[in-house]
Amino acid sequence: MKQNNPYWMSLGSGCLWALFGLAVGVTLQSGPGSSARQAAFSFAGGMIASPLIGLLMGQVSRLFQYVEVGMRIIIAGASLYAASVLFMMASLLFSALFRPMPPTFWANFWTTSFGAATFGFELSCVVLWPTAYLNHTVISRAWAQRSNREKTESIVH
8 A cells, every 4th residue: 555545545534524423413412311322323324434425525635736725615615514414314324224214204304414414514614614624635635646656657667
């Protein structure tokens, strides 16, 4: 494995973001009658899907080397929201596999996914948006190094 492989970095990044998602989820679900175990189960699907979400967002990181700072900020926010929606969808689908869900669950699946992601995004964007920007920057540099390495190897051969 080559150093700074952007695919492995994206997978690892997805795993770290799973912890952020769990922290936000536990914070939002804290209240009377709730436990960390219930919250962890509620977000287990998102945590399982997080490495794949990280790979997808790692592809978004490729754009960072080609755009200006203002657009990078927008991309970081949009990708954070998109990843949040995917995390919520995976969490809801996983929960539906193991718990009986009322018929209204499926009728409101899209609304619940986007609404919950929006609520979590609004409460945590002050911290998570700059973190997403930094994450994309680091992975973008790995993509650039990989591209330069491939160009150098093609010239040598």
